[in-house]
Amino acid sequence: MEQRWLAVLDPPARLKPETDTTLAIIEAARPRGISVDTAQIEDLFVQQTVQVNAVGVSGERHPVPLDEYSLILMRKEPPYDLAFHYATQLLSLTSTPVVNSPSALRDFNEKLIALHFASVMPPTLVASDPVVLGDFVAQQGGRCVLKALDSFQGRSVALVEEARDPQLRQFTDNGRRPVMVQRFLDAVYDGDKRVLLLGDRVLGAVLRRPRQGFHANFAKSEALACSLTPAEQDIITRVGPWLVERGIHFTGVDFIGEHLTEINITCPTGVKQIGMLEDRDLAGDIVEYLIDLSCGGDRHGRAGA
Template sequence: MAALTFGFLMDPLETVRVDHDSTFALMLEAQRRGHQVRYFEQPWLRFGGSCAEARMRTVTVRREPGRHFELLDEQVRPLSSLDVLFLRKDPPVDADFLQATQLVELCNGREPVFLNNPTGIRDANEKLFGLRFPELMPETLITRDLTAIAQFVSRHPQGTILKPVEGFGGQGIVFLQPGDRNTRSLLEIITLGGKKAIVVQAYLPESRQGDKRIILVDGEPCGAVLRVPAHDDHRGNMAAGGTPVKTSLTPRELEICARLKPSLQERGLYLVGIDVIGDWLTEVNVTSPTGLAEIDKLDNTNVEAKVIDTAERLVGQRR
């Protein structure tokens, strides 16, 4: 395919970890194929009267910590100058992020191919989207009602997981067991005194063996990594200190992927990371799913190549 222009809406490039960051892996693969790579941050995005535009930086990238990119050019450009735009701003999905997903669509039919589709991102809250498939999820309650939460905790002797609806990277996740004298205070803190709904989920003992991040590209599983929590923590997230371990997919996990595929494709969610503990789906990550670098290293594969393949195919179909 002829050279394309790939854009990345992302967090500051200066801060990425070149051995871990999935967005950086995608940039490297696009560049390896001869495509031009540009990036911009969310505050640099604006609407210019006829098309959304941004102050974009054209860069070359390399896997050298501290010297991982070189700036070639920086100027305001319309989003229509991009063939592909990866929306890879890390959560939380707050008001600013939602506004950005609306701005990028304002190109009068000349918008780039999106990975992922902005409408799909808005539609698929990472903690709530899986609830469309209750048969795949552990018992879950979404509420700000302190009494209802306390009753849920009391009914689950093995424990309960509490987490913010907009949380990410393992932040704010709490494990509670019945009879814990901190229960009332913790519930008041995490719900802001009953003003903010949270996710209340039955604890899955299998989480001690790790939770599995599965990467789906256009609905198909393309690799997985088991994230094993530290001995003194209940969170497997690598951002929270979890250890990546080589793994494979079980028949149940393949079934979960197959059930999700039509809904993901319908919404233009081409790059998704789902989290599975034991036999249960716990999250569907669509904003900036991570794990590509770890899967590549453990399985000696190249997951990002499949993502760029998909982007090139979508551009070809549009043309």
Template sequence: MKKIIAIQSNKLNEINIETDTTFLLALEAQKKGYQIIWYETKDLNLINSKIYINGIKVRFFDRKKNFYKILSFVKFNLDEAKFVLIRQNPPFNMDYINSTHFLNNLKSTRIINDPTAVRNVSEKFFSTRFLKYMPETIITKNIKQIISFKKKHKKIVIKPIHGYAGKNILFFEKKVKVDYLKKYIKKFDHVMVQRYLEKVKDGDKRVFIINGKVKGAIRRLPKKGSILSNISQGGVAIKTKLNLRELKISKLVAKSLKKENIFFAGIDLVGGYLIGDINVTSPTGLPQYRNLTNINLAQFFWKEVEKLK
């Protein structure tokens, strides 16, 4: 088998090389002698029981301008790749789910993260296995239940079950706007509702989990006037360490994820609480961690991948 890695992601020209974890993983793979074939979900085809892609053979460069070169356009049997990386961004919709079904047909290629695991590990629902380490949390689409929860906890945060990147998050401090909430529920269906944590003003900690091991974390500070720490929402990464409670929670989640066959994940903590975001679809933050610590976890990633049987 040739040393080829196929990466299922978004458009090449959407890459932000300063923040893109996939770009960092691709660069490190090239250093190890792998060729990169890039494709999107629209490029997947099942023909004669084989999975073919209409992909792009590409070379990446560690520079700000002209950071990639398209070598050729190829029709490629994914079973001829050594590894496939699932790295496209959410939303986790039917297109995303269908892509995992395509990949389940591969016979000899290792897929990171495992497509069945990506389907089964709901990024919000999975966190409820650890409710004792979370702020008070309910999942519902019942307006009365949400209002009752608000009366009890005064300040609440509401998140779509399949939300991502800090989008569409509601914060209710005063009276709940029932009409607005009804429209929100109609659009997003079941939602996660949590007691608001005052510590969110100090940011969150994104923890990196690779092959069941807790490998580091960054602290993300929200911009002024915001409760959202996501880099895509204007958050700024700074160097941090995990305290004993945070490390305990992270190790428990890491152990559980490994059992579920999730190789690479990111979890978020605020004030010593797991806040219900366990990112398994396209974990981010490795470039920020490298810039802050001079530790390139992409190297550890590939070292661990190549040890898999």
């Protein structure tokens, strides 16, 4: 079966070939005979059927009905805004499998999705009221991490050490917007562990050790080889099948000190970094999995709308 894919991504000029996961997948797919078009979310449109003004491998732009593709990769980076939201609704109009599922991207905020597994998270509160948030900070000993729910790549994340910290009002817009607070884990200084899941199985893992401060992400951290502890593997065996059942096939699961902290489903990264550390072709593994998925394989579940 001839494979033709569409990758919906950020402006190409903003992507870094040496670290970008989406480009790695495209580069692994094309030598396998897969025709991969690219587009941005503003290129989607509907005229009786949902279509896209796609860019082909030679750089030409042409309209293509989404149903003509074998597979669609939704790889637009956060933030999740209205433009992103409407794009997921348009992607839900096609019969072509979309990874990750547009309905899952709408249903699950990347901070809140982890609450389905709250028992393995650090003590966490989501609320809008600065007083309620402050009381929680006091209960946790006066040291918590404050996260905006639309935060990504460590942005809009702050350390709160007092119950009446003014950041609680700033982040909540004086009590009008919910935020997440979590007990601060000193283990973050040793590193935040990013585990990539392909379907319900571990594709690879990397420890991101902050160069300074506590923001552990690829931009501000040293990437180190690591393995999963038995406790982390046990959490993965619970989380992986749950994700696949909801059409989420490529995921970045984050741990600090064996506690689940986030589940990244919008545009998980780390393929290049882990591949270099482990001398493995992770992008090739992803392509083979997606080929199977696009052909109706159900070993790891199926993509949804």
